[in-house]
Amino acid sequence: MVIIGEVRTSLLHTSLPLPGAAAADLLALRPGTQVRATSRPINRTLSPDTVTGVDCSLPSEPRTRSRGIGTVVTRAIVVGGMVAQASSRAELEWTDYRERKPWKYYSRRPGVIEVSGPVTTDQVLAGFQMPSRQPETLDLGSISQRMINHVQDRPQLDNLTALRTRPTSMRWTAVGVEDAVPAVRLHIEDATMRTVRVTVPPHLLEEAVGFCEDLALHDWLYTTLGHVIAQAERDMARDADPMKGLRAGLSLLVRLWMPGAHVSPELRPLWQGLEAVPGFSEPWQRQVDWIRDQVFMRSLAAVEELHH
Amino acid sequence: MLVFAASDKGGTGRSVTSCNVAFHLAQRHDVAYLDFDFGSPTAGAIFDITRAERGIEQEGMHSYFTDGLADPRRLDVWTSTSRPDLRGANIRAGRLTFFPGEIGGAEFGMTDERVDRCAELLTQLDHEYEVVLVDLSAGRSTALHMALAATALSKMRSVTCRWLVFHRWTRQHIVAAHGLVYGKHGILEVGKISGHDQKDLQEDIRFVRVAVPLLKEHNPAQSAPQATWLLAYDDELRKLAVDRRLGQSRVLGTTPVEPILQYREQLITESDVAAKIANATTIKGFRSLADRLVDDEVWEGA
Numbered sequence: 308m309v310i311i312g313e314v315r316t317s318l319l320h321t322s323l324p325l326p327g328a329a330a331a332d333l334l335a336l337r338p339g340t341q342v343r344a345t346s347r348p349i350n351r352t353l354s355p356d357t358v359t360g361v362d363c364s365l366p367s368e369p370r371t372r373s374r375g376i377g378t379v380v381t382r383a384i385v386v387g388g389m390v391a392q393a394s395s396r397a398e399l400e401w402t403d404y405r406e407r408k409p410w411k412y413y414s415r416r417p418g419v420i421e422v423s424g425p426v427t428t429d430q431v432l433a434g435f436q437m438p439s440r441q442p443e444t445l446d447l448g449s450i451s452q453r454m455i456n457h458v459q460d461r462p463q464l465d466n467l468t469a470l471r472t473r474p475t476s477m478r479w480t481a482v483g484v485e486d487a488v489p490a491v492r493l494h495i496e497d498a499t500m501r502t503v504r505v506t507v508p509p510h511l512l513e514e515a516v517g518f519c520e521d522l523a524l525h526d527w528l529y530t531t532l533g534h535v536i537a538q539a540e541r542d543m544a545r546d547a548d549p550m551k552g553l554r555a556g557l558s559l560l561v562r563l564w565m566p567g568a569h570v571s572p573e574l575r576p577l578w579q580g581l582e583a584v585p586g587f588s589e590p591w592q593r594q595v596d597w598i599r600d601q602v603f604m605r606s607l608a609a610v611e612e613l614h615h
Numbered sequence: 616m617l618v619f620a621a622s623d624k625g626g627t628g629r630s631v632t633s634c635n636v637a638f639h640l641a642q643r644h645d646v647a648y649l650d651f652d653f654g655s656p657t658a659g660a661i662f663d664i665t666r667a668e669r670g671i672e673q674e675g676m677h678s679y680f681t682d683g684l685a686d687p688r689r690l691d692v693w694t695s696t697s698r699p700d701l702r703g704a705n706i707r708a709g710r711l712t713f714f715p716g717e718i719g720g721a722e723f724g725m726t727d728e729r730v731d732r733c734a735e736l737l738t739q740l741d742h743e744y745e746v747v748l749v750d751l752s753a754g755r756s757t758a759l760h761m762a763l764a765a766t767a768l769s770k771m772r773s774v775t776c777r778w779l780v781f782h783r784w785t786r787q788h789i790v791a792a793h794g795l796v797y798g799k800h801g802i803l804e805v806g807k808i809s810g811h812d813q814k815d816l817q818e819d820i821r822f823v824r825v826a827v828p829l830l831k832e833h834n835p836a837q838s839a840p841q842a843t844w845l846l847a848y849d850d851e852l853r854k855l856a857v858d859r860r861l862g863q864s865r866v867l868g869t870t871p872v873e874p875i876l877q878y879r880e881q882l883i884t885e886s887d888v889a890a891k892i893a894n895a896t897t898i899k900g901f902r903s904l905a906d907r908l909v910d911d912e913v914w915e916g917a
């Protein structure tokens with residue numbers, strides 16, 4: 308059993324964090340649909356799933372002929388009223404038949420893509436793990452991107468930003484293996500693209516979705532705080548004031564850091580592995596400390612100047 | 616901040632100047648450069664990105680508007696350029712991201728859907744980059760109309776937009792630049808129809824005088840009558856410019872004639888000046904344009 312997915316993460320186009328009710332309103336994408344929200348330990352709101360029909364070949368490595376017919380489900384997520392994620396996923400099921408069945412058949416099974424052709428599971432997994440997408444194949448990224456654009460375009464947002472940030476993409480695969488000990492491998496492909504491979508026992512496969520979303524969120528936070536520091540250093544190198552960006556970084560991002568908080572308890576050990584290698588919370592804390600020190604020292608210097 | 620580069624005539628130096636300004640801005644900010652010159656995208660050559668000299672084959676700006684492509688291709692200038700002196704220029708430089716056009720691309724018509732997509736892209740990039748520079752191609756192009764319509768949408772009201780109109784320092788260029796802004800079907804008229812407040816829009820427009828010839832003091836080889844004529848005619852152009860509402864208070868800056876650029880469209884770097892190939896005044900001109908572009912005081916009431 309295999310699930311593939313792609314998560315796009317970006318800062319919500321809002322100057323202040325949205326209160327819980329506003330986030331729920333934002334993600335009620337169609338009238339009458341229910342959003343799901345949890346408020347502890349941090350507010351996380353989920354839109355209902357939207358369904359996209361697909362009929363295309365799948366990325367594969369080495370390139371092998373395939374046809375995937377079915378549906379992709381996508382949901383939008385808002386964390387802490389500040390970060391927007393769009394998460395698309397589909398379970399792959401190998402079949403023998405060739406002809407396309409009526410769409411009614413596929414729409415009854417949202418989030419399942421039926422795969423035919425000589426392509427193997429391993430080839431598809433390898434294809435999805437390639438750093439650059441193969442043209443003319445299933446593109447979960449653009450489905451997610453459309454969802455992000457849709458959310459960012461909603462009238463609940465004031466379209467202002469206190470911090471300019473770069474969205475990231477995380478392409479992931481989750482494989483269900485009987486008796487497997489949960490394992491994860493994260494690969495940073497370039498400045499904005501990450502690939503992730505998760506192995507779990509089959510009954511935890513659905514939970515892997517939430518884990519990957521959580522991982523994407525924290526990878527984005529970590530990356531973004533790194534940019535805040537880089538911009539501050541750039542400002543300092545030319546005697547410009549770095550405080551605005553540093554303050555925005557502290558006030559908007561730091562309180563969102565809670566790896567594993569929204570992950571099923573059975574998959575939390577995956578986080579423990581990532582905390583060991585490559586390390587997340589410890590270097591994060593060092594970055595936060597550095598920013599706090601800068602803000603503190605600069606405030607102190609400003610006060611001293613006032614007294615002279 | 617969104618910055619739109621327009622000109623009435625082709626070949627005014629709009630692209631070369633914009634690329635150089637983007638290069639200077641990127642020394643301290645994250646900058647995006649979008650090639651909206653759908654008919655002849657050439658910015659790749661100016662950045663010396665060999666594989667995008669005349670645009671890329673697919674997934675460029677063109678497909679974003681015509682094929683519903685979600686992620687138009689981005690090229691990081693620092694790592695894609697074949698000029699080694701750009702790559703190593705400044706270890707602390709911001710990002711300079713180039714969104715290339717397409718080789719086979721042609722102009723296309725404007726639709727409401729394309730205007731929405733334009734607004735979507737510009738909003739997205741405005742939240743990602745400090746400065747987003749858009750080369751709108753020459754004349755009253757689709758790109759210009761689309762940009763005016765997109766920035767007039769209510770959701771883009773909060774985004775800072777600045778419009779640059781490039782022109783050469785000749786009689787015809789001054790008249791043409793005047794026409795592009797104030798004339799029939801010009802920026803102000805089309806802007807107003809699109810929903811802009813005409814007065815606000817006008818305050819967001821500045822002119823850039825490109826390749827202004829050097830006068831006597833910089834060019835001692837001139838004969839006396841020649842110098843006198845040039846001085847007198849320069850004065851006349853100044854009067855004409857004021858008369859046509861392109862006067863000094865509406866000028867963002869001026870670039871001098873640069874010999875390198877008369878031969879080759881490219882970025883002018885400190886190393887070109889150090890090697891005494893390029894004039895220091897050229898870099899000064901570009902740098903001052905970059906500084907003034909992001910200086911709010913310059914843009915408060917013309």
Ligand SMILES: Nc1ncnc2c1ncn2[C@@H]1O[C@H](COP(=O)(O)OP(=O)(O)OP(=O)(O)O)[C@@H](O)[C@H]1O
Nearest residue numbers: 625626627628629630631753826872873876877880
């Ligand atoms: N300051 C300058 N001094 C001398 N030549 C210049 C200067 N600025 C630009 N040029 C040259 O002018 C020519 C036209 O410049 P450029 O291609 O940037 O114009 P453009 O307005 O973008 O043209 P098009 O409308 O065709 O896109 C180029 O050869 C360029 O190198």
Ligand SMILES: [Mg+2]
Nearest residue numbers: 629630652657
């Ligand atoms: Mg050009």
